[in-house]
Amino acid sequence: MYEFKTIDGPVPVLALIDERLSTTTVCLASKYGSRDDPPGECGLAHVLEHVLMSAPVGAVPSFSEHVERLGGHANAETGLDRMLFYAQVHADDAGEITGLLHHAVLRPRWDQETLSREKPAVLQELSAAAADPSDVVQDAFLAHVFPDHPLGRPVGGLREDVERFDVGSLAEGHARRLLTAPLSLIVVGPSVPASADPVTAGIDPRTLTRLGTATRDPHALPALPAPEGARWPDTFAWVCVGARSVGNHDPRRPHFNVLAQLLGSSPSSVLYRRLRGEAGLAYAFQSWNRGYGETGAWRVLAGVEPGNGEAAIDVIRTALEEIAAEGPGPDDLAAARRQAQMRILTSVDTPLECARFLAMRSGGPAGWSPAAEVDALAGVNAGDLREAARHVLRGLRAVVRPEAR
Structure with missing residues (x-):
């Protein structure tokens, strides 16, 4: 049995303590994401992520390399509204690695060599994403539902902006x-290692006084553009069908999470039966809901053969319309609700996934815990899903990539 606890401080700690574990996973979660990159610097957060994990820190060549030499695993990721820096190591190494992580993220050593090595890696990552239509269509979908808004910009950045970054712009x-x-x-x-306290880890308290002082630049959500007809190619394509949902800490978020399971890729889902089983229109598809601060995005991503695209969209829309009108059947509701709960439980049971899950929920309402979220999902009813489906239908959009030329 685990214990979930929170510790206040300039860097608040969310801890899931399980004395049976032989490893410790630590994750610094910043509420700085790609949406906060200044105009003309799209990709700044992404490049910072690479550099901070790869630059010399303390007496070691880089945080990532040192963790891996200890037999552990280190990585980082940039999202629209946050950055995560994490490592999983033997519990005996947790004190050293937690302190080193604080220094890597909060007191980086800027040098041209690291930037010269990591900038090409970022550009190659952008090229790889641009060559994958299943990635491209998701960026295009967000750009469509959040036009002229920071949430509609590509998380990885724009090549022309990334190429301009130098050590000075990164430090600033x-x-x-x-x-x-x-x-x-x-x-x-x-x-919880003692070095979870950044002051104990050697971070200057003056640095910590600045944390949390920034406010996110206000950007009113723009009106949705008119739906566009898809220009289907004569090859296999990916279509993203969805709409805006609600923010990460909105009490209605569990409703959209269960709706995603109800129309997910599980053989028990309504959409699986319709889209794959009955119509045979898509073999590869998935659905999910993601909160981004003040709003969110609910979507279905499906790969379709030539000629199947419009029919697949019709099946998705019809399934939503039936849920909006009648709600799901009791058995389908129970299965979707249970699947949404199991996603949390399986995350909690896997230390690294648990740390990422907690990081995505950090900064939420007082009293939140994984158990509280499981309980919230248990309370989702058919009426909640009717309203969630109506919400999605009101803003439903479809984007396809590649498009016909």
Whole structure:
């Protein structure tokens, strides 16, 4: 049995303590994401992510390399509204690695060599994403439902902006953006290391006074553009069908999460039966809901053969319309609700996934816990799903990639 606890401080700690674990996972979660990149610097957060994990820190060549030499695993990721820096190591190494993580993220050592090595890696990552239509269609979908808004910009950045970054622009962006955004530390392991306190880890308290002082630039959500007819290619294509949903801490978020399971890729889902079983229109598809601060996005991503695209969209729309009108059947509701709960439970049971899950929920309402979220999902009823489906239908849009030329 685990214990979930929170510890206040300049860097609040969310800890899931399980004395049976032999590893400790630590994750610094910043509420600075790609949406906060200044105009003309799209990709700043992404490049910072690479550099901070790869630059020299303390007496070691880089945080990532040192963790891996200890037999652990280190990685980082940038999202629309946050950045995560994490490592999973033997519990005996947790104190050293937690302190080193604080220094890597909060007190980086800027050098041209690291940037010269990591910038090409970022550009190659962008090229790989641009060559994958299943990635491209998701960026295009967000750009369509959040036009002229930071949430509609590509998370990885724009090549022309990334190419301009130098050490000075990274250092300035780090000081103005990352060091002023709210930061929290997630710990999943047998205990909380003393170095979870950044002051104990050697971070200057003056640095910590700036954390959380920034406010996100207000950007009113734009009106949705008129739906566009898809220009289907004569090859296999990916279509993203969905709409805006609600923010990450909105009490209605569990409703959209269950709706995603109800129309997910499980053989027990309504959409699986219709789209794959009965119509045979799509073999590969998935659905999910993601909250982004003040709003969110609910979507279905499906790969379709030539000639099947419009029929697949019709099946998805019809399934939503039936749920909006009648709600799901009791058995389908129970299965979708249970699947949404199991996604949390399986995340909690896997230390690294647990840390990422907690990091995505950090900064939420007081009293939140994984158990509370499971309970909230248990309370989702047919009426909640009718309203969620109506919400999605009101803003439903479809984007396809590649498009016909």
